Amino acid sequence: MKCYYTNVKEKIQKVYILIPMILFLIISMIVLTKTIQGLSYNEKKGNMIYVQILNKGMPLVKELSFDSEDLVEGNFSLKDKVLDVLGINRKDPINIISKEIKYFSMLKSENSKEAININKEISSFKLGDTSVSKVSEKEMQKGKGSNLASLKAYNPSLKKTLNSSKPEVLIYHTHTSERYTTDVESNSNDSMNENENVCAVGNEIARELEENYGISVIHDKTVHNTTYTQSYSRSRETLTQYLNKYGDFKLIIDLHRDSVKSKSSVTVNLNGEDVTKIMFVMTEKNPHFDKNNAIVENMIGNANELFPGFIRQRINYNVGTRYFNQDLSNNAILIEVGARINKIEEATGSAKYTARLIAEYLNGKE
Template identity: 45%
Template sequence: MNNRKNKDIEDFSRMFTSICMFFITFVIFIIIFNQAIGYSSKNGLQRNMFYVNMINFTMPQVKITSFNEEDMAENQVSIKKVFSEILGINIDQPYSVIHREMAALNLVPYSGIGNNIAKSNDNNSSNIENKDVSFKLDNEFIQKPEEGQTPSAEGASSVFNQALVKELSAVPEVLIYHTHTSENYDPNKANTTDQTTNVCAVGEALKEELEKYGIKTIHDTTVHDRDVYTKSYARSSVTLDKYLNEYGDFKLIIDLHRDSITDKNSITANFNGENVAKIMFVMTKKNPHFDANMKNVNSLIDISNRLFPGFSKGVYYFNYGSLYFNQDDSENALLMEVGSYVNTTQESKNSAKYIARLIAEHLNGKNE
């Protein structure tokens, strides 16, 4: 009798455990499903790469036959990242785990640690796609630098350094363009062609600030990420080639983006009483011009750390990225992210005068 009773208890226990496990699994599935939809919407992704990763995890052959290096480089969504964000952990910033578990640290807003993010998205294939030859850009669409004198710095902020001003250069020294032209900022939707609010607004503000220092700048606003998002770099490479053919090399070529970090504290600084979106560089190690490119980046980071500590978040490294992020076209090419979609357009435009100061120090003699 006792044996039967014990068996009934064991059977009930197994059934109860199975029901609980099923219920927990179902709840987790619903949470992940909603999180994935929200993640895709918040970050303005052109496709939901969370589901792509789920398929690749369960059916590896799909990854080989259906998706290429560029798809994965353009859309940094992973199962691990989504699970971590559900728990409130940022896997790109391990300090966030400590920050979450030790409430006392919340007295000080987390602003990130270190200058270099020691993570690398490896795309270990030398099969780099060709440029998008279907993307035509006639010479008439190449922007010409404006003629005239160095713009007046009257009313400039305390960030501005008059000692760095020189006569406006005769030829353009800096080129600013946007591979992901539609990247936008809070409180607007994540992607838009409205160039008064998206990354183009930041690029235009940076151009204006640079020319106050006498650094003639071209700001190209050609849209490269419409329709086929994963061809963005192939298209922007066509644009870059046009400028290189027209002007030769530039002293600095900036592909200006914004990040997709969700923690605003980690991507925002406060200087001179105003919120400023932080900057980060994204570079490709296998790019043949990597060493030369990094000389520019390291110089800008060193100046930033000296003048505006905490403004630069350092470097995020890829091996190949997507078409080397066009950094193989010039020894002076770099990719810069200004803020994230959680920053406002104004906060990101506020960064322009700080970035311009770094560049002026770098190009015009690094005077104090």
């Protein structure tokens, strides 16, 4: 009898030993399968994970074969990849909570439907009134009550008669939903609300140019960044359609905001109010670099004379992502207005100074 219990005990012990081993093997197989699937997916995107691993470990490969800016929208994170294998998106807390609480799962489902609808809306990139901002008479009147800062930013000698038949300036956004928020705890970098993203800044620049300087503007607010890594290919299509329709513009601005965490580095006090600094981003291997850069040099020179401290800096990449579309025109530039950490009022407050620099460049030489 004792022998029987001893055998049973030994079998139970073996089972206890085997269970963790079996579980480990199962988990290992799942992780391996997911990883292979993930790498297969990235292979379709150009093996960017492999490229970035090689770049990090073998600088010579990076130096000979790739510019760092080629990967500007495809940064590889080992932490994110491991979490992705486990089905966790650390940038989406609702995704984590919804696995445990049914209400959030339902909420997630509704948000997914909304995202699908957004994608459907922007897939064709047809030019039309729905994506174009036009300065209304009401908005014109809104700017009449100019404060002291506005008066000091404005130069009435640069004003001409507005001619809307031939737009002179095109403003668009490759990353249309880039949001401004002082909430450092917030995980949301984007917003479809035009009152708190870069579109608000574009609206204000357009209003300033048309009302104060007689410069006709198209402000396109097509959403290009629902799939972030395709942002520039999508905005390139939008820009190409405008160029086909109107010919070249006197100035084309891809308007962004940065994501640095130091507010003091992107904010300046001009005429008694805090406004965001602006930064220019250029691509030197772009075939139109010399002419595009001449525009930037003009604006920087005027800013240093008129509004010291307003220019944050200028960054020159070699290629960037698709040349940041600057290879499509002699007059294309990219401007970063402040950063995520700025108040929306600080970003829109900078618009009158940006508009003045544009007017100095366009109307000052006429």
